[in-house]
Amino acid sequence: xxxxxxxxxxxxxxxxxxxxxxxxxxxxxxxxxxxxxxxxxxxxxxxxxxxxxxxxxxxxxxxxxxxxxxxxxxxxxxxxxxxxxxxxxxxxxxxxxxxxxxxxxxxxxxxxxxxxxxxxxxxxxxxxxxxxxxxxxxxxxxxxxxxxxxxxxxxxxxxxxxxxxxxxxxxxxxxxxxxxxxxxxxxxxxxxxxxxxxxxxxxxxxxxxxxxxxxxxxxxxxxxxxxxxxxxxxxxxxxxxxxxxxxxxxxxxxxxxxxxxxxxxxxxxxxxxxxxxxxxxxxxxxxxxxxxxxxxxxxxxxxxxxxxxxxxxxxxxxxxxxxxxxxxxxxxxxxxxxxxxxxxxxxxxxxxxxxxxxxxxxxxxxxxxxxxxxxxxxxxxx
Amino acid sequence: xxxxxxxxxxxxxxxxxxxxxxxxxxxxxxxxxxxxxxxxxxxxxxxxxxxxxxxxxxxxxxxxxxxxxxxxxxxxxxxxxxxxxxxxxxxxxxxxxxxxxxxxxxxxxxxxxxxxxxxxxxxxxxxxxxxxxxxxxxxxxxxxxxxxxxxxxxxxxxxxxxxxxxxxxxxxxxxxxxxxxxxxxxxxxxxxxxxxxxxxxxxxxxxxxxxxxxxxxxxxxxxxxxxxxxxxxxxxxxxxxxxxxxxxxxxxxxxxxxxxxxxxxxxxxxxxxxxxxxxxxxxxxxxxxxxx
Numbered sequence: 001x002x003x004x005x006x007x008x009x010x011x012x013x014x015x016x017x018x019x020x021x022x023x024x025x026x027x028x029x030x031x032x033x034x035x036x037x038x039x040x041x042x043x044x045x046x047x048x049x050x051x052x053x054x055x056x057x058x059x060x061x062x063x064x065x066x067x068x069x070x071x072x073x074x075x076x077x078x079x080x081x082x083x084x085x086x087x088x089x090x091x092x093x094x095x096x097x098x099x100x101x102x103x104x105x106x107x108x109x110x111x112x113x114x115x116x117x118x119x120x121x122x123x124x125x126x127x128x129x130x131x132x133x134x135x136x137x138x139x140x141x142x143x144x145x146x147x148x149x150x151x152x153x154x155x156x157x158x159x160x161x162x163x164x165x166x167x168x169x170x171x172x173x174x175x176x177x178x179x180x181x182x183x184x185x186x187x188x189x190x191x192x193x194x195x196x197x198x199x200x201x202x203x204x205x206x207x208x209x210x211x212x213x214x215x216x217x218x219x220x221x222x223x224x225x226x227x228x229x230x231x232x233x234x235x236x237x238x239x240x241x242x243x244x245x246x247x248x249x250x251x252x253x254x255x256x257x258x259x260x261x262x263x264x265x266x267x268x269x270x271x272x273x274x275x276x277x278x279x280x281x282x283x284x285x286x287x288x289x290x291x292x293x294x295x296x297x298x299x300x301x302x303x304x305x306x307x308x309x310x311x312x313x314x315x316x317x318x319x320x321x322x323x324x325x326x327x328x329x330x331x332x333x334x335x336x337x338x339x340x341x342x343x344x345x346x347x348x349x350x351x352x353x354x355x356x357x358x359x360x361x362x363x364x365x366x367x368x369x370x371x372x373x374x375x376x377x378x379x380x381x382x
Numbered sequence: 383x384x385x386x387x388x389x390x391x392x393x394x395x396x397x398x399x400x401x402x403x404x405x406x407x408x409x410x411x412x413x414x415x416x417x418x419x420x421x422x423x424x425x426x427x428x429x430x431x432x433x434x435x436x437x438x439x440x441x442x443x444x445x446x447x448x449x450x451x452x453x454x455x456x457x458x459x460x461x462x463x464x465x466x467x468x469x470x471x472x473x474x475x476x477x478x479x480x481x482x483x484x485x486x487x488x489x490x491x492x493x494x495x496x497x498x499x500x501x502x503x504x505x506x507x508x509x510x511x512x513x514x515x516x517x518x519x520x521x522x523x524x525x526x527x528x529x530x531x532x533x534x535x536x537x538x539x540x541x542x543x544x545x546x547x548x549x550x551x552x553x554x555x556x557x558x559x560x561x562x563x564x565x566x567x568x569x570x571x572x573x574x575x576x577x578x579x580x581x582x583x584x585x586x587x588x589x590x591x592x593x594x595x596x597x598x599x600x601x602x603x604x605x606x607x608x609x610x611x612x613x614x615x616x617x618x619x620x621x622x623x624x625x626x627x628x629x630x631x632x633x634x635x636x637x638x639x640x641x642x643x644x645x646x647x648x649x650x651x652x653x654x655x656x657x658x659x660x661x662x663x664x665x666x667x668x669x670x671x672x673x674x
Contacts, residue, residue, distance in 0.1 A: 106484060108566055108596040108633070111491050143488050144496065184485055186566075213632060214483035216458055243630045247622075258564055258630025259538020259593055262619035266643075267660050269622045278623075280630045311544050313509075313523035343543065344523060367544070368662055 001210045001225045004047040006089040008206030011183055012190075016175040018202040022091030031072035032065055034090040040064055041093040044071040048083035049226045056080045061093055086228045094204060099192035100161065101125055101136075102173055104147075104180040106187075112140040113180065115147060115173060117159040121192035135160075147177035168201035169193070183221075184214030237296045242281060242289070244296055249274025251378050252297035252306040252335075254290075256281050256315045264309045267367050273375035276303045281315075290323025291330065298333055305378035307370055308339040310349075317341040317349030325356045336360040336377040340370035384513035384558045385533070385578040385585075386474055386502070387415075387450065391517045394419040394442045394472075396463040397454030397479075398430050406454070406478075406521050407433070413524050415517040419446035421463070439463070439470035452510065452519050453477040460506065461486035468494050468501040476519055477505035477569065484632065487567035494569070503569025507631070509539035509561035522559060530555020532668060533579035535572055536591035537564050537598075537631070541619060541661065545591060548665035554672060557585040564593070564631025572602035580610050587613050587668055590655070592646055594620030595634045599646040607653035613671045616650040616657040617664045618643040 003011070009019045023034035024047065035042045046058030053059050058080050062068040068090075078085040099121035107114035118136045120128045128136050137159040141147045152170035161169045172193060180188040189207040196202060210221055237244030243258070247265075251273045255261035258280050265275045277300060281293045297306055310320050320341065327333075337360060341349040350363055362377070364370035393410065397403035398420030408431060411417040419434050419442045426437030436442040439451070451467035453460050453475065460479040467475050487506060494501055504511060510520010515529040522539070526547045532554055536542040539561055546559060560575045562568045572590055579585045588610070592599040599618065606614050620629060620636075621643040628635045636642050647657045656671075658664030 106488065106566060108598070109601065111488065111567055113488070143485075143492050181485065184483055186484060211484050213457060213481045214485065217483075245627050245629060247624065255540075257538060257540025258634060259536070259541035259591070259619050260544060262538075262593055262623060262629050262634065263541055263544070263617075263661060265622045266619060270659065275622060278627075278629055311540050311547070313540060313543050314521055343526065343547070366662065368660060 002049045003208040005206050007224045008208035012203050015178040020091040025088050028072045032069050035068035038092045043093050045089045046075050046085040047087040048080050050080050050083045083229050095197050096194045097197050098195040101191045102193045103189035104177050110140050115139050117155050172201050184211045186211050240292050245278040247275050249276045250302050250304040252276050252303040254279045255309040267371045271371040271375045287323035291327040294327035305374050306337045307374040310341050312343030316345045318345040321349040321352035328358045338362050338370050338374040340364040385582050387511040387513045387517045387519050389516045391450045392418045392448050393450045394448035395452045396421040403454035410518050413518040418448050439466040443470040449473050451475045457481040461490045468498040475503045480507040482506045484566050505563045507565045508563030511560050513558045528555040531586040533557045533585035534559040534589045535575040537593050544661045552669050564633050566633045573605045589615050591617045593634050594623050594636050594643050595641045600649040603649040603653045614655045615668045616655045618646045
């Protein structure tokens with residue numbers, strides 16, 4: 001789960017990182033009241049999970065109440081690459097002397113945490129990594145030991161932080177590592193990590209991604225994220241424990257097992273179609289779950305044909321067929337379906353479908369055949 | 383020979399008393415796997431269809447001689463159970479549980495490596511290991527597979543069944559099928575398993591089934607180029623996956639230009655691995671090579 005900037009900063013502050021005082025608000029009046037309380041100049045920042053907020057006009061400096069009101073009015077509701085701004089973060093404007101970069105993430109190759117630091121802050125770190133890799137210091141941390149002050153000092157020194165702030169940078173890295181560990185983050189990033197004229201080290205932005213699998217030990221995380229900008233179909237699917245990702249095409253896909261569903265999307269694309277979603281109904285799907293999944297797929301209006309690709313292992317094809325029959329009885333779909341059942345009880349599954357004589361349902365034996373049929377069906381329907 | 387799971391496997395299961403754990407343990411037993419015990423601190427002294435349940439891993443190993451552990455317990459406790467099994471001297475720990483926090487996996491991996499180097503961990507979030515005709519540990523539907531000379535290693539369960547089934551229909555069987563799981567920190571990587579297949583007499587061809595996210599496939603490609611003499615056929619799922627969206631598996635996510643299916647397929651092809659564009663094509667390539 002990706003956090004909004006202000007949520008990340010609140011976690012930073014909790015673990016000892018220096019951030020500016022601020023307030024998260026959702027109305028213009030609250031924004032002005034917060035700005036008056038914090039003291040000018042303030043920065044009015046759009047809280048959306050999207051880069052390039054500054055360029056889109058979502059970050060503005062206000063030196064008095066009038067400007068604060070004007071900016072808050074303009075930024076609330078602002079569409080930043082499809083993300084609607086519903087929350088503003090108002091914070092006291094910082095004097096910036098230098099901009100650094102710092103992050104902690106999971107290094108999947110090394111199977112260890114990775115700490116990165118650079119004096120080239122304020123720009124995309126991918127750019128630094130490509131153009132001036134020598135200015136990006138990367139060090140793995142032993143997760144059984146943690147990031148020691150000693151190692152943090154070494155990283156700050158090798159990264160050529162200004163000598164008088166090496167101590168401050170090291171403290172910030174240790175605190176950032178603490179955020180990463182204690183909050184079960186997969187990414188904790190500060191860009192820029194600034195040095196102020198009085199030589200303090202401070203987080204001016206925050207990018208934090210939390211591991212959803214660890215939610216059970218962080219009840220306080222349930223409130224975080226950008227709930228208002230989630231896709232409503234994805235929210236509904238999550239509530240029903242179905243893994244659904246909305247895509248841009250017109251062919252609805254249902255399969256069992258993440259790998260098989262990914263593969264199904266590819267095979268449909270190769271046959272010239274465009275998948276409308278990823279949907280993994282999971283292992284051991286029963287009839288009720290299949291029905292829910294069909295409902296989720298059809299709630300996307302762009303869907304013009306649906307492909308079921310089931311390889312029965314734990315999942316039984318007869319259960320899937322029963323679920324489909326129940327879904328048809330209830331939802332009466334008007335778009336064509338192509339159903340490929342293979343594996344456990346596939347013969348029984350196909351018999352059930354045949355007997356039910358569902359309108360607009362074709363069966364297929366192989367994945368490739370199913371993909372071709374569904375692509376043709378989607379074309380015929382559009 | 384087969385790898386990891388054989389007729390010498392003595393399996394004990396943490397989570398044997400749960401609904402899923404019980405079902406699959408009994409399935410494995412019916413297949414012929416030697417199931418010697420189960421672990422549940424609250425049900426020590428009971429039994430599951432004659433399989434004795436012990437209170438902890440140390441007792442289980444002492445009493446039953448288990449050399450293989452299967453972990454079926456819920457995510458909050460799974461990593462701890464796996465570590466306990468390793469500490470008790472179990473050689474192979476297979477974690478089926480899905481949804482374990484990445485940091486728990488990270489600590490488990492590094493602790494086992496430091497303190498119990500004799501233990502191999504496979505998973506989490508994996509379907510287990512099947513050596514057809516010998517033993518099955520996990521949730522792989524064994525009826526689709528028969529003994530043979532193709533070794534399969536995969537991040538995905540159902541995709542493996544799909545590929546294995548196509549090979550079986552063409553008359554080819556498997557030495558072992560190993561699911562390494564779809565999580566960010568798997569206990570065993572493609573390389574660990576491919577190294578074993580390379581040494582295994584029975585395996586003549588290796589199928590590597592990967593997916594988007596991370597760089598395990600690229601690293602495997604380098605390894606294959608340097609160390610593997612047997613033919614390898616590859617498959618990568620997720621060519622159509624958009625950036626920044628997790629495709630079901632916790633580890634299956636494209637971030638920026640890293641972890642794309644295209645980059646992985648190209649890395650494999652650069653090392654002489656033929657990569658099928660569909661599961662069917664993977665089976666066709668494998669058959670083509672084996673018939674020569």
